[in-house]
Amino acid sequence: MRLSTRIGLAVGLTVPLLVLASGWLLLRLVNHDLRSAEDDHLRARATAVAPEARALLRATANNRPKAADTRERRLFSAALDVGVRVTGPDATFSGGPQPDASVPLPEGTKGPVTVRDGAESWRALSRTITTPGGPGTLWVFSPNAADQAQLRLVRRRVAVTTLLAVPLSGLLAWAVATGATGPLRRLGRRTAGLDPRTSTARLSDEPSGVTEVDELAATLRTVLARYDEQAARTAEALDTARSFSSAAAHELRTPLMSMGTNLDILAAHPDLPEPDRTEVLADLRTEHARLLNLLVMLRELGRGDLVEAEAFKAVDVSETADAAVAEARRRAPDARITLAAEPGPTVHGWEPGLRLLLDNLLANALAHGRDATGRATVTVGVRRAGDQVVVTVDDAGPGVPAEGRARIFERFRRGPASSGSGLGLTLVAQQAALHGGSVTVGDGPSGGGARFEVRLPSTGGPLPAHRDWLIDTAGTNRSQSFPKDAP
Incomplete structure (x- = not known):
């Protein structure tokens, strides 16, 4: 696989993953911002309707139906776009979008919570109301439908962006990598015909303008120079080995022939007189020492040639x-x-x-x-x-x-x-x-x-x-x- 193709595939796979990771983070941030805005809106509405809810429970506790009706209308008018539920010791009043009365509401909460009723969900905020007739609770509800619609829109856009990023980023990376690897391909064409075994031609020093390619070319020139040096040393070593065998064969012939003659004399005359036998053995020892000395000297000459x-x-x-x-x-x-x-x-x-x-x-x-x-x-x-x-x-x-x-x-x-x-x-x-x-x-x-x-x-x-x-x-x-x- 070509380097440009590898880069294109790598970028084509990496960029969508980055887009997905960025989209997930974006969804989390958008969800947090929408919820924060919605919670702030609930707190503002709870603060606005709390006096009306307190007056409604007070009128109910004093058994003043007409005043209670007036306060109830004012309560719902102040609630505007949120649902309201007021629970007192003697009665419960509710209006606007909110969960069914059968849905249990959490108790003892100090901040907004999410309440679900089947497929629907609301953000709910409670406030405790103190009246002469006993404590009551004010609940303010806001549906999450608008927030979920915005989150779904962001999610779709992230998915579309990811799908578009796969081919576009891969093609763009392949095109950029193809242009960037041009000097490397030219270097490959320049070195393709170099064969140190058959030609003395070597890589010329032509700067490409790309530091890495120039460094690679310098490395190739160094490798070829070392190859030439080692090839020359190998040729010298082969010449030294041939010379060693030739010199050894030439110089060892005479002492070996002399030793062979003395050995033949000893073998042919087992009853050779002691003085003659001693002389032959002395000659053998002398020739043996000469052979050892010659081999040692030849070896040392070879070491000097190859150091x-x-x-x-x-x-x-x-x-x-x-x-x-x-x-x-x-x-x-x-x-x-x-x-x-x-x-x-x-x-x-x-x-x-x-x-x-x-x-x-x-x-x-x-x-x-x-x-x-x-x-x-x-x-x-x-x-x-x-x-x-x-x-x-x-x-x-x-x-x-x-x-x-x-x-x-x-x-x-x-x-x-x-x-x-x-x-x-x-x-x-x-x-x-x-x-x-x-x-x-x-x-x-x-x-x-x-x-x-x-x-x-x-x-x-x-x-x-x-x-x-x-x-x-x-x-x-x-x-x-x-x-x-x-x-």
Whole structure:
């Protein structure tokens, strides 16, 4: 059902009900006013005829028939348009319109009352009259026929008005609603051809002059924009899933084949000598650990590709670095790890991603930053530099050759003696780019070892438009080179 039809029906039903309610109230008010006027008229007539009624009862009590006749004529003449009944100790006099004498009259009333005689009714008012011969009662009556006729007339007019209000109010409301919903229909025609799945056309900003319609159009534009955004994110998620499966299949092939070969050796040679058996089992454990590490790293890359802006908040980098250093000390108790962090440097970032960045930098330093004696000495620094927060990780190892620094952050790039997944520094570069920053590698502060430096803006920024680190092998080197003496 169209909105204009609904409005027309609603108004067409509501207006007659309002007319009936108003008519009922009008009838009550008219009835009250007519009765009040009639009661006032009875009181005036009762006041006017009371002296004549008293004189009539006095003449009757004194046995003066001629005087009584005169007083009776005067009484009826004073009554005019009302009925009068005078009841005394010895006689009753009545004249004018009134109920039959057999109709009982209420006693002890102080105001006008309604007396019914079959289908007819009267308003009646009584007055007590005191005479030497005893008390008497004066009754004044006024028929309700005229009042009832007026009430019936009002009732008929209310009924006619109600019957006319049904079609007229419905048609008028339908016409007004049809005109009022015109902008809404035009908006419907403008949006009917929009299909986000097949077309990039979107709703143009054309004010209609109706606030509600313009607000609805703005809401539709927002919904379509969010649809486009979510569709893009869904496409990125699908690409990430394909990339994950492709990368996992490619990188897991070699360790799985190696594990399969070792398992075949164990199965084919149950009596394998203990030294050889121990060597095969050690290889299996190594490959198993490599597989687990690779899957964990791939999962973390996928999380970074799919993280939303709502997950970003204010993060204290010094606190995050302190937690990462404590965990690294627990895992490598033989290493010497120190932290030099200024209090309170904060960035707008994703806390799990920043912790992942620090964990991987520390893991890389512990794995490749040992000196000639095999001891690892790592220094972590956190400081402010203008509107940036700078994180440095220094080690005492052989350092990174200048020719290899440009590709060290690429996916699956491993050193000659590395047993890792080749994704640790890729995760570092991903998180730096995700936070609008950069990561570089250079010589250590004393000329030996390596220094990894991450620069993050304090205020953050929009998320990168391209975040497919699982498949982008050519573009993962998104670092910049800074001089060793950069502030």
